[in-house]
Structure formats: structure tokens, C-alpha cells
Amino acid sequence: MKGIFTALMCSFDEKGQVNEKGLREIIRYNIDVQKVDGLYINGSTGENFLISTEQKRQIFEIVKDEVKDQVTLIAQIGSLNIDEAVELAQFVTELGYDAISAVTPFYYKFDFEEIKDYYNTILENVNNKMIIYSIPALTGVSMNLDQFGELFENEKIIGVKFTAPDFFLLERLRHAYPEKLIYSGFDEMLLSASVLNVDGAIGSTFNVNGSRARQIFELAQKGQIAEAREIQRVTNDLIAAILDNGLYPTIKEILKTKGVDAGVCRKPMKALTEEKVQRAKQIAEKYL
Ligand code: MN9
Secondary structure (H helix, E strand, O other): OOEEEEEOOOOEOOOOOEOHHHHHHHHHHHHHHHOOOEEEEOOOOOOHHHOOHHHHHHHHHHHHHHHOOOOEEEEEOOOOOHHHHHHHHHHHHHHOOOEEEEEOOOOOOOOHHHHHHHHHHHHHOOOOOEEEEEOHHHHOOOOOHHHHHHHHOOOOEEEEEEOOOOHHHHHHHHHHOOOOEEEEOOHHHHHHHHHOOOOEEEEOOHHHHHHHHHHHHHHHHOOOHHHHHHHHHHHHHHHHHHHHHOHHHHHHHHHHHOOOOOEEOOOOOOOOOHHHHHHHHHHHHHHO
16 A cells, blocks of 8 residues: 555546546556556546546546556545445445545534544445545645544554645654554655655656656655655656646646547636647656
8 A cells, every 4th residue: 555646637528527538548547657556536636526426436437447456546435425425435345446535524614523423434334444635725624643643543544645734743643653654645745755754645746747756755765865856856847837837737738748538627627728738738848
């Protein structure tokens, strides 16, 4: 379960339907070209919060069918509808997914007892391992060291996808819970997180830049920090350009330059203007 995991994109057509052929191409590109250790399905990058339950099931099925047992698969099943979360957790477990992950419940200001109950309820209903998905900037939910500790008391909770720029908390978590898996969630901070000895990383830009992410992670583990810093710098030039042009649609456009039918993003995400399509192509040419 350690290593570099792509937060998998999904290919959608103009009507917003899943483009199965395109999705399979994105998967193959990640495994065969970027050579990542695993895939994280239906997270933020998969546009999970913009699609129907039926589409989530469809994506989980296609991914498992394409991947079989070639790489590790983590299914993000978290939902504000706890019944949906349980149902999807059971669905992917039957499909043979290696672990599930659930975003902290958001929108309503749930207190910690409610958040804890959410995780424990899902896990009472499914026999699988759970990775907490913590992304305070998008959910508004921040948990402290003690609260992570309380969640980790449930033995089925094996780790956290830590998408926050809080390196103090990250270091405290690493020190306090050496047996839990910690995945770095911000690709632009991978080196800093790797120095703190995370177990791996899960990221959107790995769809196109996974091989550099691996180099950063592995060099840091070997203590070759200067070399890792140089690759993180190039990576961050790339990420800054992608963020400036529009994160997910630009990654899809870059995938298209590699012959991968990545489709478009779901509304209300907007399509790239022609100028931004050209810019995406230039970014691909310059960095990838
Ligand atoms: O899964 C991703 N988070 C989101 C993690 O997309 C919200 C990251 O990979 C970021 O996209 C990336 C760019 O900021 O670090």
C-alpha cells in the first residue's frame, strides 16, 4: 500500500457521460507510462462530487476490470449521504478493491463526534480497510492530532490522505502513529512531506507527472535531498503553469497530447478556451 498513487481522472463526453474507452486509456497511461504503484478512484480529481451514484459504480467497475491486480486500488466512497457511502463501500469491496477511503463529511458543520460516527458507521458495514481523506481547504474540516488519534483507534482505519500544508501536524502524526499509512496530498509539497517520512503520495498531477513524483519520493527516502529538490522545482514549474491555466481541464488536455482520450470536465467546470488549449499544449511540450 506504499508508494505513488494517481488520483485518477475520468474521461467524460460532452453530455457528461463516462467515456469508457477514454477512461481505460487514462488508466493504461498511468500504469504503463507513468508506472505508478496504485490508483485512487473517485476522489476530487475524479470529479466525484459532480457525478451520480450510478456513474460512481460504473467507474469503479471499469477501473477494476482494466487493472485487475496490476496495481493497488483505493476507492473513495465518502458521501454526505451515508447510505450511499456504505453501499459503495460494499460494492467496491465485493469488486476486490484493496482499500476504501472517505472524505470527511462536509457542508454542514459536523462536530467531531459526528465525524467519528460517520467513519465507524461505514466500517461497521463493510469488511475493508479505510484511509481517511482529509482536505481542509475544500471541506472546511480540520482535525487535530488527538482527533486523528481517536479515529485511528478503529483498527480498520489504516491511514490518512493528508492534503494540507500543515507540516507541524504532519510531523506530529508521523511520530505518534508510525504504524499508520500517511499519504501526502499536495503534489507541490511532495518533497517536504517525503522528508517527514510519509508512506506515499496521492495526487492529481501524477496522471501526467507520476514518474517525476516517484523520483522525488525515492530520492528523499535515500537522503538525496539536493537531487530531489531539483526535480521538485521542475515539477512545481509544471504545477504552477497547470494551476494558472485551470487544474483538471489542463491535465486532461495534456493527456490528449499523449494520445489519451481524456475528454472534458463535468459542468459546472468550464471548458478551456482555445487560447488555454494552446497553452496546455505548450505546457506539455515544455515539461512532459
Ligand atoms: O488529490 C489533489 N487535490 C485536489 C490531491 O485536486 C483537490 C492534489 O493532487 C492537487 O490537485 C495538486 C495541485 O494543487 O497538488
